[in-house]
Amino acid sequence: MKFRLTSFFLCIIIFISLSFGCSEKKDNQSIDNNQIKFEIDSSLIGERVVFKSLGLEICPPKQWEKFDLTKYSDIFKNFTVVDSVNKIQKLIHIFSDTMAKSFMFISEIVFRNSPHKNTLKEIYEDLQSSIQKLSKSYTVQIANLRKDNIELIQVLAFNNQFVNFRFFGITSHNKVFQIDYFIPKNYYTEQVARAIESSLGTLCLSY
Secondary structure, eight states: OOOOOOHHHHHHHHHHHHGGGBOOOOSSOOOOOEEOOOOOOGGGBOOOEEETTTTEEEOOBTTOEEOOGGGGHHHHTTOSOOSOSSEEEEEEEEEEETTTTEEEEEEEEEESSOTTOOSHHHHHHHHHTTTBTTTTTOEEEEEEEEETTEEEEEEEEEOSSEEEEEEEEEOTTSOEEEEEEEEEGGGOOHHHHHHHHHHHHTOEEOO
16 A cells, blocks of 8 residues: 555654653653563564664564655655754654554664763753653653663653654664654554564664
8 A cells, every 4th residue: 555645644743853852850760770571572573674874673563664765855854853953863764554654763863062972871861951841742751771781761752642652772883763653542552552562672783
């Protein structure tokens, strides 16, 4: 089935460009990392994809197909700077489930003023500096995780329309990556949650 760029997809583009800084403020947030065991259901994931430029590989959820960015190059060439005056988000790849209108984004994050800001602590502090943006529109929960040898920051953002799981980490190439899963609230089921957990559970660094 040929994918059509709909108004819903444009809403996702707007959401991903705005939601980085929105959060419900917590009084006692730490950067302690909790080792997490991800349950992987192989029936819920697709084939492994390697992103050589970033130095990571991952399996998308099953039936989330590769999205041809070249078809919409005019949109995505202007979708490089999306976060704030300090951060540049370089979109690397998109996977989409067109039936459920869900998307998975793989991006690289570059800090303009501090190009060598590449520790998890610095990423976390930068995130904390902007957590009050859009807090009236979205609820956001932040956690620090460890998946095998990969330290991650998880940002869960949701409202009555979208659920967004966002993960930040650092690759073996010393690059900051961002992985987003966007799901419409009415399509977010237990099976979708298991598929996302299974997908993230396949994340590993390539050398």
